[in-house]
Amino acid sequence: MRLLSGVRPTGKPHIGNYVGALRNWKSLQDEGHECFFFVADWHALTTAYEDTKQLQQNTVEVMRAFLACGLDPNKSVLFVQSGVKEHAELALLFSMIVPLPWLERVPTYKEMKQQLSDKDLSNTGFLLYPVLQAADILIYLAEGVPVGEDQVYHVELTREIARRFNYLYGQTFPEPEVILSIVPKLPGTDGRKMSKSYGNIIPLENTSEELEKSILPMVTDPARKRRTDPGDPNKCPVWDYHRAFGISEDEKQWVFEGCTKAKIGCIDCKKLLLKNMKRELEPIWERYSKIDEHFTKDVIEEGNRKAKSVAEQTMKLVRERMNLLF
Structure with a gap:
């Protein structure tokens, strides 16, 4: 199967990231699936747009974690979201066909607004998060998405968006399946949810x-x-x-x-x-001790190039389907 998944660079990766995602990704890679794994830096802006001083460094650190956990740039495409601008183009086009109520009913939309009540989340990017996520997945024609239980609804919405696009413009996108990662949710060292704000995380490095x-x-x-x-x-x-x-x-x-x-x-x-x-x-x-920043950035550049070549082909087809002149 062709698989896609990503991690937001909201800080240095911790044990919870490893158990919840990266360990499973390596297993899927080693099983021979065609894997696309990315650092979702645009998604990080949906809740942390006001302070981006650490965003570049966090992005590099997440990619270092990919490599340290055994993700192999010769077996998987490892890239950074903002390095492939076609994601944004497809998200814009999807936003033209996605009814507003579809986004307002997303369970995590209200949950995150309550959990992050100290932040101003009235920005449109936060509401459109699932549309960009659908573009991330569908631009690579992914057949499966490895996620935790909290992301199942987002994948289902991606399937609905694919179905609607195919109905309007002709068969273009597959409807990706959830590949559920059943892992115990690791609490922080104090028993509460693992969070930087609680100071209870265990760094992966x-x-x-x-x-x-x-x-x-x-x-x-x-x-x-x-x-x-x-x-x-x-x-x-x-x-x-x-x-x-x-x-x-x-x-x-x-x-x-x-x-x-x-x-x-x-x-x-x-x-x-x-x-x-x-x-x-x-x-x-x-x-980790053998992976420096220079090597990590080389991996990112090569991964962006590979991802972009696939995304460009998808966008060429999308523009034809939608009868866009350019």
Whole structure:
């Protein structure tokens, strides 16, 4: 299948980005799919338009994370959204045919306005976010979109937009399928949603010592105030990390019996987690150390060129279908 997905460069990538997206992308790449993965810098402007000082650097850092996590520019097309201007042209043309109520009913539109109530999100770019997202996907004629559950509705809207365009102008776009990534949502180190504003994230680019400083003080089941108190792993944020980093059946039994019967302390449980996390993350840290900014920008330029060659062909067809003179 031809697949497409992207990440907004709102900051340096963290463990949640890896577990929620990048790890799955590498698996899809290694399965032999035709993959397009991009840094969605225009999308970052929909909620952070007022401060763009770090946008360029964040964009480069996200691409470094792509490479460190094993995405291969020889196997996948790795590019930056703003480097392929055809995305904007297709989004403009889609905006001519998308009814306003379609956008106003998007669940995340109201949810994000409530969650980000301290920001002025009355800009049209925020409302048109799903239209640009549809252009991102359809301009590459993608057949599948790897996303988390929170993005399923956006892909469904993309299917509706493709269907409407095909009805009006003739068969042009496929209706992409959701490739759902079922992964545990990692909380922050304090048990709340992982967020820079809470100061509870774990950076993906890290060291063994710094990872220990993040994990060992993590909050656990509130019922375990003392080591002798029994707990419930299902109520403990550390358990979400265990599930994400490949705990074995024997280890799972050890954690559940030790926690529920107060046979182990929370530090013992966290030390097991650290062992499993380091096993998976150390190769990524090693690759990080070898990827500099110059190489990353070369990858971006080459990826933009490859992506643009595909996007140009799609736009040529779109203009013909819509009877545009130029």
